[in-house]
Amino acid sequence: MEWSRKWFEPCRSVLREGVALAPLSHIRIGGSACVFVEPWSEEDAAAVVRVCLEHGLPWRVLGGGSNILVADEGIDAVVIYLGGWNRVERDGRNLIASAGASLPSLLRRSRETKLSGLEGLIGIPAQVGGAVAMNAGTHVTETFDRIVQLRVIDEFGELRELERDALRPSYRNGNLGDVVVTRATFELEDERPAEVDERMKELLLRRNASQPVTQRSVGCIFKNPEEEAAGALIQAAGLMGERVGDIEVSTKHANYFVNTGHGTARQLLDLVERVQERVRDHAGVELELEVQLWGF
Numbered sequence: 001m002e003w004s005r006k007w008f009e010p011c012r013s014v015l016r017e018g019v020a021l022a023p024l025s026h027i028r029i030g031g032s033a034c035v036f037v038e039p040w041s042e043e044d045a046a047a048v049v050r051v052c053l054e055h056g057l058p059w060r061v062l063g064g065g066s067n068i069l070v071a072d073e074g075i076d077a078v079v080i081y082l083g084g085w086n087r088v089e090r091d092g093r094n095l096i097a098s099a100g101a102s103l104p105s106l107l108r109r110s111r112e113t114k115l116s117g118l119e120g121l122i123g124i125p126a127q128v129g130g131a132v133a134m135n136a137g138t139h140v141t142e143t144f145d146r147i148v149q150l151r152v153i154d155e156f157g158e159l160r161e162l163e164r165d166a167l168r169p170s171y172r173n174g175n176l177g178d179v180v181v182t183r184a185t186f187e188l189e190d191e192r193p194a195e196v197d198e199r200m201k202e203l204l205l206r207r208n209a210s211q212p213v214t215q216r217s218v219g220c221i222f223k224n225p226e227e228e229a230a231g232a233l234i235q236a237a238g239l240m241g242e243r244v245g246d247i248e249v250s251t252k253h254a255n256y257f258v259n260t261g262h263g264t265a266r267q268l269l270d271l272v273e274r275v276q277e278r279v280r281d282h283a284g285v286e287l288e289l290e291v292q293l294w295g296f
């Protein structure tokens, strides 16, 4: 990618070259970002997007890195990172969260301020921006269930507010197109009965018992096909514990591939191919990747 540092001078952002993305990804895999930009403000982020548009530079937004796989060779693009924007403020029954705030910190704030409605998102290691982009959720709650307003930088590099009526999320997809989410407003319940905390504990215990939460992964690796849960299909094909190098099909939940040491993106994709083939042979079902691939 041909670019010049000069182009970004008006953007008031910290710009670095060749930043390793593995430490910023949950699975700890992947090479570097050609250009890595941390804008100071929404206006600065919008200016970064406009520079990319003007010069035809590919760009991506990195959130908590919990649903991406970066190629071992890295990614030839401008990676915009908002992890420093971590404010969560209360306004009446609303919590207004900056895109870089983590979901755990949002949930903590809702607990402290005795607001409820987000409990079902407990244990998802995302940032607010990433949770919105993917409409992260569980069988209990999805991120969009409580969103009343979003602030985004649109595909032309302009800041816009989107109200609830204009939003069309679907299963694990915010359907927002090529935007940068900068802020989300969640409308919550004004009371927090004791049962809410009990329910949260229960959900967390259930998650901890059924998923390899202490290991490095990208969450569910495949989408659930209509026929059956991907994990059940992989397990039925006898693939729990299957390995390529340091990447292993979790023995706790077969739709999680875990990095047990120094796994690589190549190893992970080789394991993906092997699992797809064996499930195809065993059940006649084509498994589709859920994780987002960067730099392939």
Ligand SMILES: Cc1cc2nc3c(=O)[nH]c(=O)nc-3n(C[C@H](O)[C@H](O)[C@H](O)COP(=O)(O)OP(=O)(O)OC[C@H]3O[C@@H](n4cnc5c(N)ncnc54)[C@H](O)[C@@H]3O)c2cc1C
Residues within 6 Å of the ligand: 026, 060, 061, 062, 063, 064, 065, 066, 067, 068, 082, 099, 123, 124, 125, 126, 127, 128, 129, 130, 131, 132, 133, 134, 135, 136, 137, 138, 172, 179, 180, 181, 182, 212, 213, 217, 218, 219, 220, 292
């Ligand atoms: C242990 C584990 C458990 C998980 N459990 C669940 C679960 O229960 N439910 C669930 O839905 N998911 C789950 N996931 C997957 C993951 O947490 C979600 O997909 C989450 O939405 C990803 O958010 P992120 O901030 O990590 O985004 P990233 O992984 O960094 O990025 C994912 C996508 O969002 C985009 N994005 C990130 N930030 C922004 C932004 N500010 N503006 C625009 N686009 C942005 C990226 O460009 C990318 O396309 C789990 C993952 C792990 C590792």
